[in-house]
Amino acid sequence: MIDFIAIVLIVTGIGFFAVGSIGLLRLPDLHSRLHALTKADNLGLGLVTLGTALLAGSLATAIKLLLIWLLVLAASAASANLIARHALERGDER
Amino acid sequence: MNDSGLVNSLTGSAITICVLALLVTLMLGLVRALQGPSLEDRLAAVLLLGTGGVAFLLLLAVLWSAPALLDVALLLALLAAVVAAAMTRQESRRD
Amino acid sequence: MNALLWTLLDLLLAAMLLGLGWAAVATRDLKRGVALFIAFGLLLALAWARLRAPDLALAEAAIGAGLAGALLLAALRDEPRHEKLAAAHSRAGLWTLNLLSVLLAVVVAWALLCALEMGEGLRLAGAVTDHIGQSGVSNPVTAVLLNFRAYDTLLELAVILSAVLGVLALGPARRGYGLPGPVLGGLIRWLVPLLIVTAGYLLWVGAHAPGGAFQAGATLAAAAVLLRLGGVDRAGLPAAAVSRWLLAAGLLVFLGVGLSLAGLGYGFLQYPAGLAGGLILVIESAATLSIAVALALAYVGGWSRSGSTQPDSTQGGSH
Numbered sequence: 001m002i003d004f005i006a007i008v009l010i011v012t013g014i015g016f017f018a019v020g021s022i023g024l025l026r027l028p029d030l031h032s033r034l035h036a037l038t039k040a041d042n043l044g045l046g047l048v049t050l051g052t053a054l055l056a057g058s059l060a061t062a063i064k065l066l067l068i069w070l071l072v073l074a075a076s077a078a079s080a081n082l083i084a085r086h087a088l089e090r091g092d093e094r
Numbered sequence: 095m096n097d098s099g100l101v102n103s104l105t106g107s108a109i110t111i112c113v114l115a116l117l118v119t120l121m122l123g124l125v126r127a128l129q130g131p132s133l134e135d136r137l138a139a140v141l142l143l144g145t146g147g148v149a150f151l152l153l154l155a156v157l158w159s160a161p162a163l164l165d166v167a168l169l170l171a172l173l174a175a176v177v178a179a180a181m182t183r184q185e186s187r188r189d
Numbered sequence: 190m191n192a193l194l195w196t197l198l199d200l201l202l203a204a205m206l207l208g209l210g211w212a213a214v215a216t217r218d219l220k221r222g223v224a225l226f227i228a229f230g231l232l233l234a235l236a237w238a239r240l241r242a243p244d245l246a247l248a249e250a251a252i253g254a255g256l257a258g259a260l261l262l263a264a265l266r267d268e269p270r271h272e273k274l275a276a277a278h279s280r281a282g283l284w285t286l287n288l289l290s291v292l293l294a295v296v297v298a299w300a301l302l303c304a305l306e307m308g309e310g311l312r313l314a315g316a317v318t319d320h321i322g323q324s325g326v327s328n329p330v331t332a333v334l335l336n337f338r339a340y341d342t343l344l345e346l347a348v349i350l351s352a353v354l355g356v357l358a359l360g361p362a363r364r365g366y367g368l369p370g371p372v373l374g375g376l377i378r379w380l381v382p383l384l385i386v387t388a389g390y391l392l393w394v395g396a397h398a399p400g401g402a403f404q405a406g407a408t409l410a411a412a413a414v415l416l417r418l419g420g421v422d423r424a425g426l427p428a429a430a431v432s433r434w435l436l437a438a439g440l441l442v443f444l445g446v447g448l449s450l451a452g453l454g455y456g457f458l459q460y461p462a463g464l465a466g467g468l469i470l471v472i473e474s475a476a477t478l479s480i481a482v483a484l485a486l487a488y489v490g491g492w493s494r495s496g497s498t499q500p501d502s503t504q505g506g507s508h
Binding site: 106110111113114117118120124128133136137139140143144147150151154158160162163165166168169170172173174175176177179180182183 | 190191194195197198201202209212220221227228231234238241246247254255258259262366376377380383387391394398408411414415418
């Protein structure tokens, strides 16, 4: 039963990754593409983390998984901001 | 690293399919890295690859009961941020 | 069904790697090439993970993707005029290169075939597993690197030192960066301590799980790179006088241990039974510091002229 829930979570998570990928490909400019990217980071990885935490052997592993997700959240939020800001500045210079 | 009972079970196969699907998704994202047109677009694709890579490693870690892969995922997340910082500090005029 | 899935996965991974590798090398646009190279490094780390080689995956993520990427980007920054590669000049040169590449490919393919045909018989993994009890550590990779083939690692540290000496000989540090914006500053403030702690963790855990000196050193160097990007010109390194010692520390400690053991009658780098674990940890700690300083110096480009570790506050400062 737990396995089933975990798989559903993981599959949904990967679905969000697909959304992020397709958004990265199809959206018209950098800033909208960054929006697509952050969906993959937050929801995609979050659901995958939740699913794998359910399948993990121990509480310690589950906590480690959660911490990795939080780290990716913080890092990718900052990174997306940096990229967007950099693109803005270079756009002004052209 | 030993295989847990997970690898050969139905759950294991399901996870393997998920890993495969994830890899296909990442391949799609890589097209953006190939096309650009700007460095920022390629960096966005690299970040997607980084986050997807973390998911890839998490799934493998659970599939094979290999906690070492969690360390790899941690390092990947950290270094992806460093690469993003390095790429965006490419300012040519400000400094 | 499982076997089919894994075969598909491997084929996909291999195809992506080959495609990325080719695109990274074949492109004329240097920025594109560097971005693709970083992606290639990331993907290679995933490939190592798939091959159940976490030590290699750690090293590839830290060095191959992270640090090599940062180094290439730094090089790109200093050469804005050369962002498009000029067309190759000599036909003869091109043909020679092509021939050599084909030759290399043939040799590698032949080596692979030989390895596949070997089958049963003396393989490294079996030999290591048999003797791991005597090595002082339980991670087989560390056992090979720091005990059974310690001499090779000693020479690797010497090679790294020589390479950095070459970098240092080329001139002073590159020009630094200005003050960071709020987001970058905030990111650095928590990422650098996290990287340092992770480095310490990787060093410690290397004895019984994937990790070790090279991975830890690279992680520390990544922290230095981040500091440099944040405007700390010396990238967190101590003054040149201290840094020189740190640079040599790995090699010195390694040699020191080896020679002392030889002097005491055990033989060069033949660890006595009870002390192996402790000696390996000491050597790895020194090596971590050396590797970190070496990679950081390679990134900075040389000894930095600024005398303090204060962020360089000059706006648009160019040396």
